[in-house]
Amino acid sequence: MKFEKIAAPKxxxxxxxxxxxxxxxxxxxxxxPARKAGYQLMELPVFEDTSLFxxxxxxxxxxxxxxxxxxxxRGGRSITLRPEGTAGVMRAVxxxxxxxxxxxxKVWYSGQFFRAERPQAGRYRxxxxxxxxxxxxxxxxxxxxxxxxxxxxxxxxxxxxxxxEITSLGDAESRAAHRVDLLSYVxxxxxxxxxxxxxxxxxLRIFDDKRPEIKEAMANAPILMDYLxxxxxxxxxxxxxxxxxxxxxxxxxxxxxxGLDYYTGTTFEFVHDDLGAQSGIGGGxxxxxxxxxxxxxxxxxIGFGLGVDRALLAAIAENTLPTERFNxxxxxxxxxxxxxxxxxxxxxxxxSEGFIAEVAFGDRSLKGAMKAADKxxxxxxxxxxxxxxxxxxxxxKRMSDGSSxxxxxxxxxxxxxxx
RNA sequence: GUGGGCGUAGCUCAGCUGGUAGAGCACUCGGUUGUGGUCCGAGAUGUCGCGGGUUCGAGCCCCGUCGCUCACCCCA
Numbered sequence: 210m211k212f213e214k215i216a217a218p219k220x221x222x223x224x225x226x227x228x229x230x231x232x233x234x235x236x237x238x239x240x241x242p243a244r245k246a247g248y249q250l251m252e253l254p255v256f257e258d259t260s261l262f263x264x265x266x267x268x269x270x271x272x273x274x275x276x277x278x279x280x281x282x283r284g285g286r287s288i289t290l291r292p293e294g295t296a297g298v299m300r301a302v303x304x305x306x307x308x309x310x311x312x313x314x315k316v317w318y319s320g321q322f323f324r325a326e327r328p329q330a331g332r333y334r335x336x337x338x339x340x341x342x343x344x345x346x347x348x349x350x351x352x353x354x355x356x357x358x359x360x361x362x363x364x365x366x367x368x369x370x371x372x373x374e375i376t377s378l379g380d381a382e383s384r385a386a387h388r389v390d391l392l393s394y395v396x397x398x399x400x401x402x403x404x405x406x407x408x409x410x411x412x413l414r415i416f417d418d419k420r421p422e423i424k425e426a427m428a429n430a431p432i433l434m435d436y437l438x439x440x441x442x443x444x445x446x447x448x449x450x451x452x453x454x455x456x457x458x459x460x461x462x463x464x465x466x467x468g469l470d471y472y473t474g475t476t477f478e479f480v481h482d483d484l485g486a487q488s489g490i491g492g493g494x495x496x497x498x499x500x501x502x503x504x505x506x507x508x509x510x511i512g513f514g515l516g517v518d519r520a521l522l523a524a525i526a527e528n529t530l531p532t533e534r535f536n537x538x539x540x541x542x543x544x545x546x547x548x549x550x551x552x553x554x555x556x557x558x559x560x561s562e563g564f565i566a567e568v569a570f571g572d573r574s575l576k577g578a579m580k581a582a583d584k585x586x587x588x589x590x591x592x593x594x595x596x597x598x599x600x601x602x603x604x605x606k607r608m609s610d611g612s613s614x615x616x617x618x619x620x621x622x623x624x625x626x627x628x
Numbered sequence: 629g630u631g632g633g634c635g636u637a638g639c640u641c642a643g644c645u646g647g648u649a650g651a652g653c654a655c656u657c658g659g660u661u662g663u664g665g666u667c668c669g670a671g672a673u674g675u676c677g678c679g680g681g682u683u684c685g686a687g688c689c690c691c692g693u694c695g696c697u698c699a700c701c702c703c704a
Contacts, residue, residue, distance in 0.1 A: 216695080271702050275629080293704085322704075327629075329698060338704055403701090419700080468703060479704095489704060516704030544662065577657085579664040592663060608664070 220326075220334030222518055231530050232337075235521045236319060238365035240339045242358045243317040248341050251316040253297045255323075259287040265296030265503055267470025269410040276324040290323035293469065294340045294514055295496065296503070302344060303505035312345030312508075319517075331487035331519045340493070342512035344500070349444050352475045352495065352511055353451030359491050359513045360457050363479060366520060367529030371481040371490060374462040375452075377445035378476050379437045380497065387436035388412065394430050417466040427464075434463045441474060448475050471496040475511065481519070483526035490523055491515035537565040538625050539605075540587035542578045544594030552593050555618065562622040583608065589625065593618075 217223060224232040259279050266273050278290035291297055298316060301307075307314045319339040326332060341358060343351055356373070363371055378384065391412045400408060400415075404423065407414045415427055437445065452459055459477075467476055476494030484490070493513025501507040524530050539559060543552035552568055559566040567585055569578040575592065582590045590606045597603045597618065605624055606613040616624040 219695080276702075324703080326702065327700095328696090329700095332703075336704060340704095407701090414702095417702090486699060487703070491704065514704060519704055542663080574657085575662055576664075581664090583664040590663075594662070596662090604663085606663070611664085613663090 218334070220328035222333040222336065231524070232517065232521055234531060235366060235524055236337070236339060236517050239362035239515050239517060239520060240317055240319055241365065242361035243339075243341045246315070246354065246358055248315045248317040248343075248358075251298060251301060251318050253294075253301055253318060253320070254291075255321060256288045256290050257297055257300065259289040261296050261300055261503070262289055262292060265299065265471060265499060266293060270468055270470055272324065272468060276326055278323045278325055292322055292324045294318055294320075294322065294338060295342060295469075295471065295499070295510075295512055298340075298342045298512070299344070299500055299503050299505065299510070302342075303500065303503060308345060308500070308506055308508055313351065314344040315341070317341045329487065330485045331516075331522055333518060337517035338514045339517060340512055340514040342510055344510040345508045347444075347495075347497070347509040349447035349475070350451055352444075352448045353455060353457075355493065355511050355513060356448075356452065356459075356477055357455050357457055359477075359479065359493070359515060362515060363490070363520070363523075366524045368481070368520075368523055368527055370483055370527060371479055371523065373457065373459040373477060373479055374465055375448070375459050375475065375477040376462050376465040377434060377437060377441055377474055378467070378472055378494070379433055379441040380473060383436050383438045383441050384433065384473075387431060387433045390431040390436075391433075398426050411470075413466050416464040432463045434461075444474060467492065467494065471499040471502075473497040477513070479515075481523045481526075484519060484522055487519065489516070490519045536586040536588060537567045538587065539564060539589045539591060539621070540567050540569065540582035540585055542569040542575065542582065542590065542592045544575070544592060546572070548593055548595065548598065551598055555593070555621070559622055559625070562626075564622060564625050591621065 259277075262273055262277060268274070272292050277292055280288055282288050298318060302314055302316075307316075317340065320337070321335050322338055323335050325334060328334060339362075341355065343355055356375070360373060379387070395408050395412045395415060398408075398415075400423075404415065404418065413433070415423065416430070418424065418427070449459075449461075462478075465476060465478060467478075472494040474495035474497060477492060478489055479491040480488050481490045482488070491513055493511070495509060495511040497509040498507075499510060541552050541556055541559075543549045556566040556568050567587060569581055573581070578592075579590065588608060590608060591597075591603045593603060601618050602615050603618050603621070604613045605616050605621065614624070
């Protein structure tokens with residue numbers, strides 16, 4: 210009987226050893242600046258009530274209209290695999306009453322997100338993001354710190370070929386004024402059907418079109434930044450000032466568009482130059498109406514999401530990954546069946562001292578076991594047979610140069626630490 | 629969802645104008661008594677993505693399909 214193989218679902222990105230080590234490292238570099246800034250972990254479900262995203266992310270967004278993994282569960286509830294992180298965090302903050310305590314609420318998260326898009330380089334149906342949210346304080350200094358935390362993560366990775374673009378999408382008042390003028394401008398353009406449909410959903414989208422003829426047509430379109438209210442303008446100027454003081458370089462992109470409806474005010478994007486079409490490695494911004502829309506208080510918030518998969522691709526492109534591979538400290542080879550139990554116990558003891566100890570399994574020849582030890586990258590090897598057990602002495606062999614010393618079995622841990 | 633490119637051993641690939649599959653690396657074992665990385669020898673591994681067609685005969689040609697990949701779109 211031969212069974213057919215089952216492949217992974219389309220578009221998922223998996224990280225297997227040895228590559229998983231690089232993934233783990235990248236994720237840690239990206240999130241450690243948030244921990245150091247006092248952000249605390251929030252561990253959330255990967256699926257939520259569908260209406261959370263419909264309302265939170267926005268009915269007009271592509272994410273909601275055509276990219277969500279939505280299904281009915283056994284209780285007849287409509288469930289969606291989370292396509293982004295902010296809506297879920299806000300839901301949990303409201304539900305857990307975190308907004309009733311000390312503000313700002315500062316949390317970080319890490320995990321998988323899901324969008325049913327056509328996969329391509331750097332774009333997967335299940336992808337990994339780390340992110341932070343700071344909720345409840347509307348202070349431009351906080352905006353600057355949030356951006357600085359993201360930037361620090363990328364710097365931790367050793368990345369250089371990326372840039373930070375910022376803009377302000379203004380408050381509701383600024384946007385309403387702009388929208389009127391933009392709609393009438395776009396109405397006079399000669400657009401194809403698909404583009405017209407996108408324009409009707411959200412006219413800002415047309416700013417993001419990559420086709421030269423569209424870019425040209427939009428050259429004289431009204432820019433949101435020219436419609437900012439006094440409050441929005443002052444806030445944005447202050448953010449830029451803080452970034453300057455922090456020595457974080459940026460360019461103001463007046464035509465930046467974000468695909469999630471909740472963004473307001475300060476909005477930013479990190480773009481890497483070596484990644485092909487999917488070049489955004491992180492992005493975020495302020496979302497002033499979101500909590501209220503989700504049934505909570507009217508509090509402002511700001512946060513970001515960083516793409517772990519893409520950051521890893523960027524680190525590979527810039528060749529900044531650390532080169533050391535997985536190494537155990539010692540590889541123990543039991544000689545014969547009767548020594549296995551003794552060696553398993555010895556391995557446990559060595560591990561309890563904080564060392565990484567592996568055991569040779571299977572009844573292979575000593576030569577085969579030595580090969581396995583070599584491939585494991587172990588720094589030391591010890592062969593343990595009856596004579597070692599009886600004498601209490603073992604040859605501790607250093608794999609890098611083949612030298613060995615005789616040590617007492619009971620003092621193996623000390624020898625590992627010393628050498 | 630729309631296009632382009634590609635699908636041969638675990639990996640990277642070769643396969644002449646169609647004659648029923650190969651290399652390198654990796655893997656396993658061995659080169660005599662309990663010690664790896666080099667070297668030598670031996671071995672295992674493929675429904676040539678899948679289905680159909682043309683042909684005496686298809687990995688090579690045709691059609692379809694699935695998958696991967698890149699781009700559009702969108703975004704992390």
